[in-house]
Amino acid sequence: MSRVRIRFSKHGAMKYLGHLDLLRFFQKAIKRADIPVAMSHGFSPHQLLSFAMPLSVGLTSEGEYFDMELDTKESGISCDEIKRRLSETMVDGIEIMAVSLLSKDEKNVMAAVSKASYVVYYKRHPNWESKASPKELVTYFKELSSLRWEKETKKGTKVIDLKKEVSFFGAGCFDDCFFKAHPCFDNTGEFLTKEGDPFFLITLSAGSNNNIRPEAFFEVLLNDYTKEHYTIVTEGNGTGDLAVHRVELIFDR
Amino acid sequence: MSRSGRLALPDDILLSVDKAARYIGNEVNSVIKDRDSVDIRIAMCFPDVYEIGMSHIGMQILYSMWNERPDTWCERVFCPWPDLFSVMKERGIRLFALESQEEIISFDFVGITLMYEMCYTNVLEMLDLSGIPLHSKDRGDDCPIVMGGGACTYNPEPIAPFFDFFYIGEGEVMYDRILDLYKSHKRSGNYSRKAFLHEVAKLPGVYVPSLYEVTYNSDHTIKAFSPKYPDIPSVIKRQVVKDLDSAYYPTKPVVPNVRAVQDRAVIEVQRGCIRGCRFCQAGDTYRPTRERSVEKCLSIAKDVLSSTGYDELSLSSLSTSDYRELSRLMDELIDICKEENVNISLPSLRIDAFSLDVMGKVQDVKKSSLTFAPEAGSQRLRNVINKGLSVEDIMDGALKAFLLGWNKVKLYFMLGLPTETKEDREEIAHLANEVAALYYDAIPKEKRKGRVSINVSTSFFVPKPFTPFQWYRMFPPGEYLGRAHDVNSTIKSELNHKSINYSWHDAETTVLEGVFALGDRRVAPAIEYAYKKGQIFDAWTDFFDFSVWEEAFEKTGIDIDFYIGRIKPFREILPWDFIDCGVSRKFLEREWERAMEGKITKNCREGCSLCGCIDMKTGVCMEERKREGVS
Numbered sequence: 052m053s054r055v056r057i058r059f060s061k062h063g064a065m066k067y068l069g070h071l072d073l074l075r076f077f078q079k080a081i082k083r084a085d086i087p088v089a090m091s092h093g094f095s096p097h098q099l100l101s102f103a104m105p106l107s108v109g110l111t112s113e114g115e116y117f118d119m120e121l122d123t124k125e126s127g128i129s130c131d132e133i134k135r136r137l138s139e140t141m142v143d144g145i146e147i148m149a150v151s152l153l154s155k156d157e158k159n160v161m162a163a164v165s166k167a168s169y170v171v172y173y174k175r176h177p178n179w180e181s182k183a184s185p186k187e188l189v190t191y192f193k194e195l196s197s198l199r200w201e202k203e204t205k206k207g208t209k210v211i212d213l214k215k216e217v218s219f220f221g222a223g224c225f226d227d228c229f230f231k232a233h234p235c236f237d238n239t240g241e242f243l244t245k246e247g248d249p250f251f252l253i254t255l256s257a258g259s260n261n262n263i264r265p266e267a268f269f270e271v272l273l274n275d276y277t278k279e280h281y282t283i284v285t286e287g288n289g290t291g292d293l294a295v296h297r298v299e300l301i302f303d304r
Numbered sequence: 305m306s307r308s309g310r311l312a313l314p315d316d317i318l319l320s321v322d323k324a325a326r327y328i329g330n331e332v333n334s335v336i337k338d339r340d341s342v343d344i345r346i347a348m349c350f351p352d353v354y355e356i357g358m359s360h361i362g363m364q365i366l367y368s369m370w371n372e373r374p375d376t377w378c379e380r381v382f383c384p385w386p387d388l389f390s391v392m393k394e395r396g397i398r399l400f401a402l403e404s405q406e407e408i409i410s411f412d413f414v415g416i417t418l419m420y421e422m423c424y425t426n427v428l429e430m431l432d433l434s435g436i437p438l439h440s441k442d443r444g445d446d447c448p449i450v451m452g453g454g455a456c457t458y459n460p461e462p463i464a465p466f467f468d469f470f471y472i473g474e475g476e477v478m479y480d481r482i483l484d485l486y487k488s489h490k491r492s493g494n495y496s497r498k499a500f501l502h503e504v505a506k507l508p509g510v511y512v513p514s515l516y517e518v519t520y521n522s523d524h525t526i527k528a529f530s531p532k533y534p535d536i537p538s539v540i541k542r543q544v545v546k547d548l549d550s551a552y553y554p555t556k557p558v559v560p561n562v563r564a565v566q567d568r569a570v571i572e573v574q575r576g577c578i579r580g581c582r583f584c585q586a587g588d589t590y591r592p593t594r595e596r597s598v599e600k601c602l603s604i605a606k607d608v609l610s611s612t613g614y615d616e617l618s619l620s621s622l623s624t625s626d627y628r629e630l631s632r633l634m635d636e637l638i639d640i641c642k643e644e645n646v647n648i649s650l651p652s653l654r655i656d657a658f659s660l661d662v663m664g665k666v667q668d669v670k671k672s673s674l675t676f677a678p679e680a681g682s683q684r685l686r687n688v689i690n691k692g693l694s695v696e697d698i699m700d701g702a703l704k705a706f707l708l709g710w711n712k713v714k715l716y717f718m719l720g721l722p723t724e725t726k727e728d729r730e731e732i733a734h735l736a737n738e739v740a741a742l743y744y745d746a747i748p749k750e751k752r753k754g755r756v757s758i759n760v761s762t763s764f765f766v767p768k769p770f771t772p773f774q775w776y777r778m779f780p781p782g783e784y785l786g787r788a789h790d791v792n793s794t795i796k797s798e799l800n801h802k803s804i805n806y807s808w809h810d811a812e813t814t815v816l817e818g819v820f821a822l823g824d825r826r827v828a829p830a831i832e833y834a835y836k837k838g839q840i841f842d843a844w845t846d847f848f849d850f851s852v853w854e855e856a857f858e859k860t861g862i863d864i865d866f867y868i869g870r871i872k873p874f875r876e877i878l879p880w881d882f883i884d885c886g887v888s889r890k891f892l893e894r895e896w897e898r899a900m901e902g903k904i905t906k907n908c909r910e911g912c913s914l915c916g917c918i919d920m921k922t923g924v925c926m927e928e929r930k931r932e933g934v935s
């Protein structure tokens with residue numbers, strides 16, 4: 052049975068689509084595009100798809116992935132053809148970026164994810180910048196020996212050292228060229244970033260075992276740095292401090 | 305064409321409300337046009353939440369039909385959920401259409417689909433959020449024309465002051481002429497809404513409430529209902545599609561982004577019902593029964609599946625078992641769907657050998673349940689309501705199904721029907737018990753997969769306009785609950801009570817529905833009062849507060865018993881008498897009398913009972929068969 056991995060982006064108005072609705076969106080798109088997808092057996096067969104790392108509502112991404120098994124009886128469809136047919140039936144805000152064939156022994160996408168990279172920038176809270184300028188914050192983090200996070204889980208509190216979960220952390224500035232090359236950043240037009248605005252680039256542990264959400268990381272770090280209590284919100288109660296854009300998922304081979 | 309620009313709601317709001325994707329539009333098959341190249345902009349409003357409105361096939365039909373016109377752009381609007389409603393109110397954000405994300409106050413038409421009475425406060429919510437004055441009389445020339453259509457227009461009076469006009473009947477027929485007329489008025493250069501409404505009132509099916517005057521007798525009954533001007537028609541005739549095959553049907557319906565109640569392709573196979581159950585408004589107001597050909601249904605099914613990518617398909621109509629070529633249609637559909645990996649979800653069919661065979665083919669017997677709607681417990685009462693489903697039918701069907709592996713049964717009944725007695729209610733429990741007993745008799749112990757499960761549910765009967773029971777009355781909530789209690793306690797005393805589960809509908813909601821269904825113009829202030837007191841989404845128990853409604857009726861001087869608490873004489877003028885819905889007054893009166901005598905009336909195929917719809921010269925009325933007339 053052949054498998055393909057599909058990379059897509061999610062931005063604009065579609066960033067408000069929940070994960071289950073996104074799943075249904077793709078199930079229908081695959082049918083509209085008439086892709087020979089393999090089906091499960093049983094009374095109501097479903098498409099054999101597996102999605103990696105649900106993105107929280109409100110985040111944008113150019114690093115979304117799912118794997119699709121193809122029906123071998125009807126094989127012969129090329130990756131280019133899959134990309135072409137799917138692209139034809141997308142809506143604004145979801146773009147098929149790449150389709151590639153997987154080798155037999157490749158792990159499925161959810162099991163393969165080990166890290167995720169994000170661009171993070173301030174939505175609105177100009178005083179934050181003075182309290183915590185990106186460069187200073189990065190330096191501060193690098194000099195810490197550990198960063199303790201007491202994570203509330205269903206099974207109780209779990210202590211995590213965030214220092215061990217970050218493989219890259221840097222600060223930069225949007226320049227005109229970088230920004231234009233990334234239409235996936237918020238194109239609802241609401242907080243378009245200007246040239247010179249700061250952003251963070253961060254790579255965090257990800258996957259089913261040990262997943263660190265960037266908003267959680269920033270909350271812990273900023274609390275530690277300013278000794279004030281911040282609740283960082285990218286979703287949920289609407290104050291929206293940080294904009295998070297997922298750039299890429301990194302897979303174990 | 306793709307949409308540019310911002311969303312109507314800012315990010316912080318979208319991230320704080322439940323299911324933000326309800327408000328972003330951008331769905332597959334939604335229509336984006338260039339605003340500068342159209343003459344008419346329509347906001348099609350559904351006064352309920354997105355997931356419900358998007359499941360409504362009538363709305364999809366009108367949406368696609370209007371957008372076929374190059375000069376018209378029709379967009380969708382749903383009722384913001386209470387969480388968003390309060391934020392919009394607070395921040396002064398106006399109601400917008402999903403496609404363009406633009407405020408609908410600048411549109412030409414605001415069309416409101418009225419499918420059930422309990423949405424009336426939501427209608428006011430939508431007008432209010434739009435910035436449109438609630439009352440037609442307060443609207444200026446630059447305000448959109450507010451029109452209403454749908455099932456509730458068979459008595460539009462309780463909401464008449466809020467609408468500029470209602471369209472009565474099936475939308476496919478007259479809307480083109482309405483839009484053309486509007487365009488010519490706009491082009492004239494000196495448009496006035498008053499002049500437009502006066503002209504549109506002359507089109508068949510159009511009712512402009514402000515052009516009619518109602519006077520009352522000292523006992524509050526209606527004395528006269530008449531047009532204010534000689535050139536305005538005194539009777540409004542329901543508009544009917546003659547031929548479903550050539551009628552417009554959307555093959556590219558909008559695919560909801562948030563899972564809708566009906567997340568599937570829907571094929572309307574017929575309109576109308578031949579059965580004539582005397583409590584059923586749809587059974588009268590959609591007459592005569594018209595079928596869509598098998599070929600047309602199949603071609604629609606293929607087109608809809610390929611344009612939407614749905615993996616499920618369902619048929620829609622009243623009493624689908626009466627579709628004459630159902631067996632051929634099902635065979636062909638099953639073939640198509642197998643090939644396309646699409647599931648078929650069945651409408652509720654009369655349970656017999658045929659339907660069980662089909663059900664066995666397309667659904668998981670273990671999971672699915674059998675549905676019977678005898679509506680009344682005793683044969684006597686079933687004769688009164690003309691429900692042609694006998695105990696033998698139920699027992700035969702259930703037995704066959706049990707032998708094939710089914711063990712879940714749903715039974716639907718109504719309480720509060722004309723002539724109903726305690727015995728009739730107790731019969732509901734006996735019937736449920738007998739069905740359970742049948743299972744244990746028919747299926748040997750070792751073959752049973754657990755206990756049989758019988759779900760009995762009752763709703764309270766609401767008399768509806770244009771039914772033979774339109775003169776009948778309702779009861780106070782306490783009385784209804786007493787009747788449900790009769791059923792409940794009898795069920796408890798049955799031998800198989802452990803296999804029977806009983807639930808009943810909310811009595812207070814039902815009473816309110818009755819006031820809206822049977823009320824006249826004088827009810828409107830109470831609806832406005834309740835809205836202003838914060839009542840919205842009355843159909844949702846979480847938001848429904850009957851005490852606010854009691855206060856509203858009291859403060860606006862409305863005695864609900866006048867509308868729902870008495871049996872009305874034939875001579876009384878009913879608020880909806882100005883509508884000619886096809887079935888004649890004589891027929892309804894005759895049917896009421898036959899009901900009281902416990903006489904059943906044949907269905908349209910067994911024999912025409914000359915209900916009046918024959919004048920429309922279409923559908924079942926034109927089929928070859930005996931004409932019995934009055935017997």
Ligand code: SF4
Nearest residue numbers: 577579581584587622
């Ligand atoms: S069978 Fe009876 S209840 Fe059902 S739609 Fe027909 S008339 Fe109405």
Ligand code: SF4
Nearest residue numbers: 908912913915918925
């Ligand atoms: S005229 Fe006869 S056949 Fe036609 S709808 Fe009425 S009862 Fe049925």
